[in-house]
Every structure is written in C-alpha cells, then in structure tokens.
Amino acid sequence: MSCFDCFCGLFGAEDPKKKALKAAKAKLVDVIQAKSCGPILLRTAWHDAGTYDMANKSKGFPNSGGAIGSITTPHEINAPPNAGLKKAQDVYLGPIKSELDAAGLHISWADLIQLGGATAVECMGGPKIAMKYGRLDGIPTELAPPPFGLPDAFPDDPAAHVREVFYKYDNMTDEDIVALSGAHTVGRLFNDRSG
Numbered sequence: 001m002s003c004f005d006c007f008c009g010l011f012g013a014e015d016p017k018k019k020a021l022k023a024a025k026a027k028l029v030d031v032i033q034a035k036s037c038g039p040i041l042l043r044t045a046w047h048d049a050g051t052y053d054m055a056n057k058s059k060g061f062p063n064s065g066g067a068i069g070s071i072t073t074p075h076e077i078n079a080p081p082n083a084g085l086k087k088a089q090d091v092y093l094g095p096i097k098s099e100l101d102a103a104g105l106h107i108s109w110a111d112l113i114q115l116g117g118a119t120a121v122e123c124m125g126g127p128k129i130a131m132k133y134g135r136l137d138g139i140p141t142e143l144a145p146p147p148f149g150l151p152d153a154f155p156d157d158p159a160a161h162v163r164e165v166f167y168k169y170d171n172m173t174d175e176d177i178v179a180l181s182g183a184h185t186v187g188r189l190f191n192d193r194s195g
Contacts, residue, residue: 020105021133024112027096028119037092038120039187044088045117046180047071047081048110051148053168062138065149069109069137079146084190092116110135124186 032038051065062068070076077086097112107115111133118129149168155161162181166172 016105017107017134020100020107021111021115023100023103023105024096024107024115025119027099028116029123031092031096032120032123035092037088038124040085040088041092041116041120042124042186044071044085044093045114045120047076047085047148047150048113050150051076051144053149054170055168059142061136063140063142065140065144067110067114067135069113069135070139071113072109072137073139075143076148079148081147081150088116108135108137110137 028041032041045067048069048071049067051070052067053065056064058064062070071082071085072089076082077089093109093112093116097107097109100107114131114135115133118131122128149165151162151165162177163174166177166180
C-alpha cells in the first residue's frame with residue numbers, strides 16, 4: 001500500500017463493494033432504459049429469492065435457498081418455472097457482471113440479481129426499495145426439484161395454493177401475496193417466458 005492509498009483511506013476513499021454496487025446500478029439503469037427489460041429483471045430477482053423456505057432454515061446456507069444467485073445454475077435456470085429467464089442472465093446481467101469483474105469491481109450474482117430487480121421497480125416508476133447488500137453466491141448441495149417452491153400455474157384451488165406457497169416465507173401476509181401476484185402484470189407477454 002502506498003502512502004497515497006493510506007492517506008486516501010483515512011479521508012473517505014470509497015469502499016470497493018459500494019463502488020461496485022454504484023457502478024452496477026448505473027449500468028442497470030442504462031440497460032433497463034435502453035432495452036425495456038425491467039419486468040424480466042424483476043421476475044429473475046423474485047425467482048432467485050423465491051426458493052427460500054423457512055422450513056429449511058435449519059439447513060443453513062446455501063440449502064435454505066433464497067436470494068443466493070442459485071438461479072444461475074443449469075438446474076434452476078433451465079427449469080420450467082424459470083422459462084425465459086436465461087435471457088436476463090445472459091443478455092442483460094451477464095455483460096454487466098463481466099464488465100465490472102474486468103474492471104476489478106466485484107459483485108456477487110446474488111447481489112446483482114437483487115439489485116437488478118430493485119432497480120427495475122424504481123425505473124418503472126415504483127418506489128426505491130431499501131436493500132442490504134453483501135450476499136454470497138451459493139449453490140445448494142441438496143437440489144430441490146422444480147418448481148423450487150414457486151407457485152404452480154394451474155392449481156386446483158388457487159387461493160389455498162398461493163397461501164401454501166407463500167406462507168413458507170417469514171411473515172408473508174395475504175396483502176403481500178396480492179402485491180406479489182399483481183407484479184405478474186408488469187411487462188408484456190412472451191410465450192417463451194411463461195414459467
């Protein structure tokens with residue numbers, strides 16, 4: 001470390017993780033505005049986080065699931081509930097991650113995916129979502145079968161089914177379920193993205 005680095009560190013040199021997050025957000029805003037890809041980024045963030053199940057909490061990281069970037073694995077990204085989300089990974093998020101990594105600005109897939117979802121909401125006119133970052137990427141050693149705890153498209157009793165699915169999260173209410181279900185109306189319909 002040079003004297004200059006030490007001197008700058010004493011007077012507020014920006015934390016590398018914060019710098020990476022700011023750079024990622026700026027790039028996300030650009031791609032969302034240029035490509036109108038907010039809806040697919042929001043869906044990707046939800047489908048990554050949606051693997052969490054409080055019944056698996058005792059299994060610890062990464063087997064309890066959640067926003068751990070595991071959607072980037074072939075087991076998850078190629079599964080029917082995640083139809084079309086590979087485009088979000090390969091076309092929108094992947095180039096941002098590669099560019100940041102090449103610049104020495106490292107961000108986990110888990111953080112980039114969730115930042116993408118939160119930034120999409122904001123860019124589409126929604127509220128700024130307060131988030132905590134610093135997620136580690138994780139690949140569960142106990143692979144869950146699809147749909148990974150996500151809702152079935154055609155359940156016998158839709159209301160009972162979504163309650164069964166979403167009550168697996170800590171403190172999710174019927175109001176939360178309605179808001180989440182309403183988020184499925186964001187964007188356009190693409191046959192290849194219907195999970």
